[in-house]
Amino acid sequence: MKSIRNRADIEEGLEYLGKCDPLLLPIIEAVEEVPLRLSEPGFKGLASIIVSQQVSKASAAAIFGRLCEQVSPFTAENYLAIGEEGWRIVGLSRPKQRTFVIVCNAIVEGQLNLTSLCELPVETAMEQLTALKGIGPWTAEVYLLFCAGHRDIFPAGDLALQEAVRAAFDMSERPTDKKLRTITQKWSPWQGVAARLFWAYYAVLRDGRDGTPA
Numbered sequence: 001m002k003s004i005r006n007r008a009d010i011e012e013g014l015e016y017l018g019k020c021d022p023l024l025l026p027i028i029e030a031v032e033e034v035p036l037r038l039s040e041p042g043f044k045g046l047a048s049i050i051v052s053q054q055v056s057k058a059s060a061a062a063i064f065g066r067l068c069e070q071v072s073p074f075t076a077e078n079y080l081a082i083g084e085e086g087w088r089i090v091g092l093s094r095p096k097q098r099t100f101v102i103v104c105n106a107i108v109e110g111q112l113n114l115t116s117l118c119e120l121p122v123e124t125a126m127e128q129l130t131a132l133k134g135i136g137p138w139t140a141e142v143y144l145l146f147c148a149g150h151r152d153i154f155p156a157g158d159l160a161l162q163e164a165v166r167a168a169f170d171m172s173e174r175p176t177d178k179k180l181r182t183i184t185q186k187w188s189p190w191q192g193v194a195a196r197l198f199w200a201y202y203a204v205l206r207d208g209r210d211g212t213p214a
Helices: 007-020 022-030 043-051 057-070 076-090 094-108 122-130 137-146 159-168 177-187 191-205
Strands: none
Touching: 007 022, 007 177, 007 191, 022 159, 022 191, 043 057, 043 076, 043 094, 043 137, 057 076, 076 094, 122 137, 159 177, 159 191, 177 191
16 A cells, blocks of 8 residues: 655655646646645644644644643553643643543553554544544544555545635635545545645645644
């Protein structure tokens, strides 16, 4: 299973995308650089994505920074050890606190291995992740995209991606998750590079504002 690991993979994906869908060529030209963006697989990588759910990038960075100060080394056991008061101090919402507890317990009890999960087929990995309450398709897809390096994932529920695609193709409204998944199928097996491309294009549209979740 080929994954995205370096700049050469990004360039290979962009070349493929430009050939398979010429409508993407102006988007590729408009973007100065498509970032690689990879994180180490494991609890810390998933934690940063959970924190970024439904908050601004600046807020997520601040909360995650405080969390890293409290949880050191950054392990599931150490997260559980700081308790409710520690979770509240760093700024985690109640729902996210509950999600973290579920994830941490699964890790501690040996039911979830976030590193070996990265080697599984996408469908199997998605099933394991979304079986955990609080981990939806967006969180699971972003983890597999940035931490596992899966090359054929496009998080269609991401609002920045929806807006970037709307603007790129001059659509009257943002495409729904379902509609966007239909659009992106033609970019397989490099949907992961297409997602990075459209996050970069979103930044172009927003004068440099980064819409990437992780």
